[in-house]
Amino acid sequence: MKDSFDQVVTCHSKDALKSYDHAVDCQLHAWPGALASIEQALEHAPDFALAHSTRALLLQAAGRGAEAREASKQALMRTNAVTEREQSHIGIVNLMLDGRSTAALQNVRTHADQWPGDALVMSLALGAFGLITFSGQADHDQQRFDFVQKLVSHYPADHPWLLSHRGWVLIETNQPEAGLPFVSRSLELRRANGNAAHIMMHARFELNEPDIAMEFAKTWLTQYPDTAMLFGHIHWHTALCELELGQTEQALNRLVTVIEPHLACALPLVGMTDTTSLLWRLKLQGLGDLNWGAAEKFAQDKFANGGNVFAELHLAMLAAGTGQLTALDDCRQRLQKHADAGHGGAPSALAWVNGLAAWLNRDLLTARHALSECVKDSVTVGGSHAQRTIIERTLTSLS
Secondary structure, three states, X not given: OEOOOXXXXXXXXXXXXXXXXXXXXXXXXXXXXXXXXXXXXXXXXOOOHHHHHHXXXXXXXXXXXXXXXXXXXXXXXXXXXXXXXXXXXXXXXHHXXXXXXXXXXXXXXXXXXXXXXXXXXXXXXXXXXXXXXXXOOOOHHHHHHHHHHHHHHHOOOOOHHHHHHHHHHHHHOOOHHHHHHHHHHHHHHOOOOHHHHHHHHHHHHHOOOHHHHHHHHHHHHHHOOOOOOOHHHHHHHHHHHHHHOOOHHHHHHHHHHHHHHHHHHOOHHHHHHHHHHHHHHHHHOOOOOOOOHHHHXXXXXXXXXXXXXXXXXXXXXXXXXXXXXXXHHHHHHHHHHHHHOOOOOHHHHHHHHHHHHHHHOOOHHHHHHXXXXXXXXXXXXXXXXXXXXXXXXXXXXXX
């Protein structure tokens, strides 16, 4: 049998394959239901190796690491009976779960050469939190652009998922005017498309159109379930628009009444970075007596042992925002391990930590110097340009 991307799949149940296709579709378009659908697929076909692997991916993204590793183990146990493509697919997911992101990215590139239509694997390299962006390389935006260009001829011209990424890579390579038509077309073809709606907010941010972005979000969010993975994040983008328009109290209210109450539905890295960075932006706007409690608890629950370089950047922000020099030093030590392992973004993030520590110690001269060093190579920490603007704004606030 073949999946919705015309790829041979080792599965002997039409119902299982239908549920699997639905799960992949939900994941690619940031719509709720992926995990429930993949579990339905496994009810129909308990030996469906690719479904076990996809379940592992979804559980890992949700911060359920132990369950994810067990699901991946179940997939690996069944690789002798599947195709070469499925073996590669399952292996890549397992590398990601093992934290071997460099090897995973290398394998995704090899996989793309042979099976570019495997959209779920292709998606692992893309996005603001994908393998390419978190590689620590200064040219990751261009690398993503090049990666997507190689995929274009292997998909229908009007494929909503690829259209959104064609727009996204243009937006992040400082070509938002060129990227906007791709994102608009993606949403025109499929309105129920959380990833495209998210990318639209990025387009409007880069075009400095906060009022248009807010109007879009207000209308589009009426159809987006509040259990969806990007529900809080699109509200975070809306809060940035409110800050740009001088509506500081409205942004704070959105944080407290919408974003924080929906943290349980957010991907852990998204939820932690959204709440922390928005609180920090509000602090830079001069708001005092901010309640960091929800952000702090979420971070403790989900990142008690730290995270990748981008996560550490925000954990440091949280430590500084709550005045915890010890927690800031913990970030420094974890980042040093990333630096020792050769991650290109770690030195910039270390400069950020040093700058925040100096700021807490009221040594503004040292803080400005360290943050200036961070800004030079801040692209290497990953995330989107919109997210990284917090670094320059922090430096500007010390001028």
